[in-house]
Amino acid sequence: MKPPRMGSMQARLTLLLGAIALLVSSVAGATLFWALKREVARQEITEASGKSELVEHLIDMQGGAGGLDELAAALDGMRAGHGHLGIWIEDGRGALLYGGEPPRILQALPGREVVLQAADGARLRGLRMPLDERLAPGGQLTVAVGTDAGARLLYAYGTALLLICALWVGATVMLAAWAVRRSMAPARRLSEQAARIQPDNLALRLPLQDTDRELHDLVRSFNRTLERLQAAYQQMEGFNADVAHELRTPLATLINGTQVMLSSPREAAELRDALESNLEVLEDLKTLVNDMLFLARADRGERAAELAPVSLAAEARRVAEFYEAALEERGLRLRCEGDAVAAANPGLLRRALANLVSNAIQATPRGGEIVLACRQTPAGARAEVRNPGPPIAPADLPRIFDRFFRAGAPHAARGEGHGLGLAIVRAIALMHGGGADARSDAAGTVVGITLRGPDRANITEK
Template structure:
């Protein structure tokens, strides 16, 4: 960029100097031509005055003598008089007319080979019938002046452009120094010191927006890197227990001869652990696809109340076992993927059942919102600590349990709920007060409620 800016400034200087030099040269050339014509005009007026004073042949001799004296005192002056037949009355061999300019102005090629500029005018019978007077001056002196001026102008322009390029290189390098310092500071940021930030103070105003944007990018990068490190640690922690179970159980089976029944029991136990690992891996793959921005496909108009009742039927046994009631209220239609919506509702209901004391009631409420629909699950039970509440949707997060073992599940349920919400352009929220927790999911997508809602969706239902 420094080289491009220097070259650009040099090109601008060259263009400006060329235009200025061409303008000055053109102006001087016009002035030289004007001076030459002015001189010719003065001589022509003097000759006309001399012609008017002559009235006979003797007078013509006197005129010739006066013209000779005039030419002698002016080395580059040319005077020619010719009659109507083209015969030279005065001046000797006639010049060759090269170009007729505006008015009576002409450019001539004199017999001695020099170029001249002058006037060619008829004398109106004052000297001889049809006589024509040509007065011209040589352009050699003006040409030499223009050549010297042009040479000096080119030299000055070359020096000026060269000086401009050198000064521009110095100025650009000096101006780019803050950017180079920022680049050097950015190069020092490594994975082991992501907390470093580019300094905003003592930074040029033009670079402050860039520094702020870069620091915000570093904030997101640091957050993602820390999340990845935490995720890797959580995955290792989650895999360690089932893998240890598989290894220990297999080692025990291989330590001594076993009968077929014992081996079958061991294989069935290992299969349960492997199925559990398979479920966790599939959930992690689903979350990875959601993180890459995958959108929900195969959307159709659905009734959230109908989907909630369908999911609740699956949990009838768990609800009855713990003497918990599930009450569904309201309804809302939304354009969504039915399978993903049922999966999100199942995770919300499953978490609510685990947290609700026996004999209490879980409330599931559906309601329309601008551009979509919202479902919230409200359950009584121990409240979630305010420090833990913002993180309950993180993967493998243990609310108030440190890194202790889980009794059931992998801790990915609410993370999957949030992923499903984002796949439907929505979001999740949670609040927890004394004795009650509410977790909600919002889905975006307009749908025709009449086509999506079942006939009994408006009536509240209770399951136990």
């Protein structure tokens, strides 16, 4: 497996700025070169136009074909001082009257402009126009000037442009590398500060002061992530301590009871009683482990399966029948009222309602009445259990759904349950896309859950 490729933001920014500089300089250089080339061509055409006017003037002065020899002598004199000047005169049949070997037309441009190649290979630019009827009816006059001087100028100019562009791009890349490195310094400092955060100092946060505006959102998000991580880490430490506390007592009971049984010979009846007692402790531990595994699955985001439309009132009556003996023993009454339909797993829903009722039974004084109320809400279906027991302290109320939490005494002596009942209630609600809440005052305590309504899109048929 190949290692992942590590990109560099600094290198990408430097190359991007270099590419932008290359593009801009190329466009600017090409524009300047194109403008100069047009100007050189215009100057050549202007010169050829001036020469053609002079030739036409000389033709007018000769006044006819009989003066062709005098015209040729005048044209030879004009060309004597301009080695790059070409003049050709053709009659109506295409026969050459003056100029030597005719040139080859390379390009005919709009209007009368043409680009030519002379017999000696020289490149010329000029004008081709009809000739005066008095000299050669239907003839053509071609006047052109050499482009060598303009080509040499364009070559020198283009070479200078390329050199300047190369120096410009090189300087831009070096300056961009320096500027990007300097701009990335705050990110490197934040990275160094983040590297110093360890499990034993999760309270550290990245500073927002003197941080560039572009990094503020990143720093805030990182600090919020650290807060969640710190809370999760502290919760895990507390959870581990609570698990150790919960397991220590039953394990000590098993060890001590077994050591006592092994310390001397025992009758079969005594051994049987000891094994039955150990089995009760082991069953209790099994329940604790199963509850912890259930909560772990819920923490991983596991969703409730086999959802179906369920009547909360029907499940409430089943729970009430199950706790009938316990209620009678404690002298309590359980009243079910209302109804609602939710998309739920019936077994998980009954477990949540049973935990709520069990928690209320433990908190309600003898002779009290517990109410299990169900109703439909805009958010879905809600079930809540009200008990007239003593109010929960405001500091403890937000934590009653935490694992192993017992109001007023986090590590109280073991009684009924392990302090996981309400944590399981909240987990079941979350697995159904809902939530759990609680409120408490002098009139009593209300703990409830909200589940989604019977949305068919979320129901798995059996």
